[in-house]
Amino acid sequence: MYRSLFPRDVFAELDRLQRDMSTVFDYSPSIRGFGRGGYPALNVGSTPTSVEIYAFAPGIEPAAVEIHLDRGVLTIDGERKATLPADDGKTTLHLNERFAGRFRRVVSLPDDIDPATVTADYADGVLHVSVKRRESAQPRRIEVQ
Amino acid sequence: MNAMTPTAPAASREEAASVRQEAALLPPVDVVEDATGITLYADLPGVPRDKLDLRVEGDQLNIEAELALAMPQGMTPSHAEVSRARYRRAFTLSKELDADKVSAELSQGVLRVRIPKAEHAQPRKISVQVR
Numbered sequence: 001m002y003r004s005l006f007p008r009d010v011f012a013e014l015d016r017l018q019r020d021m022s023t024v025f026d027y028s029p030s031i032r033g034f035g036r037g038g039y040p041a042l043n044v045g046s047t048p049t050s051v052e053i054y055a056f057a058p059g060i061e062p063a064a065v066e067i068h069l070d071r072g073v074l075t076i077d078g079e080r081k082a083t084l085p086a087d088d089g090k091t092t093l094h095l096n097e098r099f100a101g102r103f104r105r106v107v108s109l110p111d112d113i114d115p116a117t118v119t120a121d122y123a124d125g126v127l128h129v130s131v132k133r134r135e136s137a138q139p140r141r142i143e144v145q
Numbered sequence: 146m147n148a149m150t151p152t153a154p155a156a157s158r159e160e161a162a163s164v165r166q167e168a169a170l171l172p173p174v175d176v177v178e179d180a181t182g183i184t185l186y187a188d189l190p191g192v193p194r195d196k197l198d199l200r201v202e203g204d205q206l207n208i209e210a211e212l213a214l215a216m217p218q219g220m221t222p223s224h225a226e227v228s229r230a231r232y233r234r235a236f237t238l239s240k241e242l243d244a245d246k247v248s249a250e251l252s253q254g255v256l257r258v259r260i261p262k263a264e265h266a267q268p269r270k271i272s273v274q275v276r
Contacts, residue, residue, distance in 0.1 A: 015171055016171055038226075040190075041190075041226040041227050042224065042226055043222065043224065043225045043226060043227050044222070044223050044224040044225075045216070045220040045221060045222040045223060046220065046221060046223055047217050047218075047219050047220045047221070048219070050217065052216065052217060052220055054191075054214060054227075056190035056191060056226075056227055056254075057190065057254075058188045058189065058190040058253055058254025058255045059188070059252075059253055059254060059255035060253070083175070083186055083255070083257075084175060084177060084186075085177065085179075090179055090180050091177055091178065091179045092177070092178045092179075093175070093176070093177055094176040094177070094178060094183075095174050095175060095176040096175050097173035097174055097175065098173045098174065098175045098186060098188055099173070099188075107224075122253075123215075124190065124191055124192060124193050124213075124253065124254050125188070125189070125190035125191065125192075125253045125254015125255065126190050126191045126214060126254065128214075128215075130217075
């Protein structure tokens with residue numbers, strides 16, 4: 001497929017650069033690196049009873065994604081098929097920013113999770129994995145006698 | 146970016162910031178052109194159909210969308226790569242494109258927009274006279 005000589009909008013690129021710069025300065029280094037700009041993007045949050053992982057993975061086959069939880073490390077891997085048409089000699093690719101191919105993201109989860117309670121669903125291009133915390137680790141109110 | 150307006154006093158800079166639109170994520174796109182039109186794909190994960198606002202104004206194609214994630218109550222974020230709840234991106238259409246016939250579909254976080262070329266801009270083969 002023929003690519004344009006200037007495939008990307010300069011202003012869009014500057015915008016992207018600025019955004020990347022602003023996110024770089026508020027991170028705390030992890031042994032698994034930045035992870036930013038990867039596919040899928042991950043958001044992780046926690047509640048007193050669970051850990052919630054959101055993987056922003058638009059346009060994938062949910063059946064083709066594998067989620068593993070091994071020794072407190074959650075691995076999401078799969079493949080995103082390219083949506084671009086095959087080159088027939090008459091198409092021009094002006095912009096090509098979307099990810100295609102195999103991906104894998106790894107997150108380490110807190111120690112108090114219960115590996116038997118992983119649930120995952122996929123909606124609007126977001127893969128949501130929820131892991132419950134162990135009963136014994138959940139906050140309890142202790143009555144004073 | 147600020148280097149471009151080094152003389153702006155702080156007050157007017159603040160005003161400018163409030164006039165400017167709310168910060169948004171820039172969705173990655175693919176744009177493919179074929180003989181009959183242009184197809185645009187944009188990744189908008191987390192956007193349900195009713196939160197997508199796609200419009201053509203003049204020669205501008207504007208994509209504006211809001212993330213709607215079902216999050217449990219009382220969740221505290223511990224790591225966020227998607228830190229804003231809005232996507233925005235705009236493109237300028239060229240005159241041979243037919244802005245009235247734009248069609249779009251949103252499926253699993255991927256927006257596909259088809260912009261056909263106007264009738265008069267459809268390809269014609271021009272035969273070369275040989276003398």
